[in-house]
Amino acid sequence: MAAGGSDSDRRRAKAALFLACCGLVGIAPHWLPPGRSLVPAITLATLLGGYSLRTVLLQAFRRSGSDTPPPPLSSAAPPSAVDVVVAARDEQAVIARLVERIAALRWPEGLLTLWVVDDGSDDRTPELLAELQGRHPFLRVLRRPRDAGGGKSGALNLVLQQLGGRWMLVLDADADLQSDVLERLVPWAEAGGWxxxxxxxxxxxxxxxxxxxxxxxxxxxxxxxxxxxxxxxGVAELRGNGQLLSREALLKVGGFNEDTVTDDLDLSFRFLLEGLPIGVLWDPPVQEEAVLTLPALWRQRQRWAEGGLQRFFDYGPGLVSGRLTFSQKLDLTCFFLLQYVLPVVASADLVGTVFTRTAPTMWPFSIVALALSGLAIATGCRRPSEGPPLPAMNPFSAGLGILYLVHWFVVIPWVTLKMALLPKKLVWVKTLHLGEDSGSQDPEHNEEQADGEPEFAAET
Structure with missing residues (x-):
């Protein structure tokens, strides 16, 4: 699935229109009388805050479906074949560890295959994979040139046509899974009809x-x-690493989009529009490395922001059509306003404050959004969970979490401005995985090695 230059121009035009509308919404209240300038922000804070509070608090007191133990494997329903797929580029630090982790998964012999697409690696990844194939018959390796195009989506599409299993588990090369993950995940997916x-x-x-x-x-x-x-x-979304996909459903939507910045977010909307439900499972988790420096975080989040906004531009007509329920449309509207509109409007509000020499007007909306985010962080981190311990909640850690989320108020407006003004150059520059050295890596080496362009279709 690819788009030409005209599609890129349409995205730029939509980004420019979105930027202009948000700018007008952020600046317009400064022209209102002082007693009315806060009315728009208070109204939005009340409506969206109420919806967000309902989303967070009701779930805190409600037993989630993902906490329900999955049905046990039954001889009457034989296990399904599973293909684990990894797109790997320059992953010598973690690829061997990943193969051994997949080998440790509990699943019937002959029903589990690991596919690694060596996407033009320049390091020792090809040699390591050749050695591992000699020890692990379940490992299949495909190779394609570094300039083959399509990024991670292109690599996944290469292997898609060769798969025979009912389920496709997409992982990043640094993923870590519990040995019983398939025994719990696959039956839960099949029982829930996901x-x-x-x-x-x-x-x-x-x-x-x-x-x-x-x-x-x-x-x-x-x-x-x-x-x-x-x-x-409402709507749940895929996150790239640790996503289990029905092969039949994936083929129905045409595979992975090779003209998107984030394959997982794009695929989420195409599943949604085809009426293919996506579930979320709290336990067991998939573990991955976090970036260690602010420059690396900045580059990663630019890509996430661009991909997230781009999918709304690409699939907007379908999202407002009769293909979605009212609840889904309401959920997407609230999410879009909080995630993308609020940061851009808040930035325009600051510009209006400077030029009109009046007080900011959007602060009630921003404060409510950040406060509810802090509540969700505290609720999530206090929830029983498997895998690495979640950060302990106290006033300092809760404050750190809220302060950290403020970075979206910088990333979203900056990316929107770039999307509106600059032509898109599609490249795939991966996040560096260091394996056992991830806790002591050199900050200069942690940055995604790029020319300043956001990562194209790499892991999220």
């Missing part, structure tokens, strides 16, 4: 520094919100 299931993402190196600890909080926050949205009739 077309895809996203495992909760847990940060393996959360104790390294404050930044990795904050990312661990964010992952718990994200899973908590996803479950709440789904339970209220």
């Amino acid at each position: 077309a895809a299931v996203q495992l909760r993402k847990a940060v393996a190196n959360a104790q390294t520094n404050l930044l990795t600890s904050a990312q661990a909080m964010e992952m718990a926050f994200d899973a908590m919100i996803q479950e709440g949205r789904l339970a209220n009739g």
